[in-house]
Amino acid sequence: MKAIVNVYLKEGVLDPQGKAVHHALGALGFENVDDVRIGKQIVLDLGAPSMQSAEEEVKKMCETLLANTVIEDYSIEIVQ
């Protein structure tokens, strides 16, 4: 199975990259964009015995290494 982890800056933490892209989109005439947030996606191939154990393990990975929880939030999606 695979785990798809999305890591992004927390709400309320200013995202300098998102702000720059938002500005660039505006300059290109895309005026209906209210906000842009940029994050990263980490895809893991897992040999875990069950989806539940996979999710628990990936959560540990996020808390230890994949995300810096001082400034970042993360979401986990497990797919077969």
Next chain:
Amino acid sequence: MKIVIPRFPGTNCEFDTEYAFEKLGHEVAIIWHEEEIIPSDADLVVVPGGFSYGDYLRSGAIARFSPIMKAVRSFADNGGYVLGICNGFQILLESHLLPGAMKRNENLHFVSKHQHLKVVNSDNRFLRRCEEGEILNIPIAHAEGNYYIEEDRLKELYDNGQVILKYCDAEGNPDNPNGSVDDIAGICNKEKNVFGLMPHPERAIEKILGSDDGVKMIEGFLP
């Protein structure tokens, strides 16, 4: 006095740091990150600048798990002095030896220039030879120096005298090169034995190179 400088794959300021401390008459040992022990006669550990592990994932995020960092943590827990410069600061943040985190510079540029700094608090071992309010001229060179900490924790930093350096212009007015909260350039832990700053004092120890203001900073660690 003996200074230990851990070196990671991608570190590039270890020799400048060695030069600076040797110039002041200290003994320096550069040790590989796979080492698990800090020599017992070490008086100071300096985590140097560079791009450990290519800044992959986040600056300092992978170096944090190097074997040597466990030893650095117990060295610090036992009251040993630790100084993190630039990438070294980022590694100490990722290690939670210092509070807060780094984001990309607000303007997204890699900023490399001489920058003025104001000494905000000199009641600590690192800056004790500087005056509070004194303005120093020290080079900066980083893309992720946009220091962030939550508001209530920022208040704690001020209450405990942990904010030690701020970016400013030559007259001491705020001049922020990277968007860091409250123009913060350097902090220390509550116990005041772990220090981190983005600017490079080890690159400012010869007048001919533009400034020797770094000398009085690192001299603070002298007995």
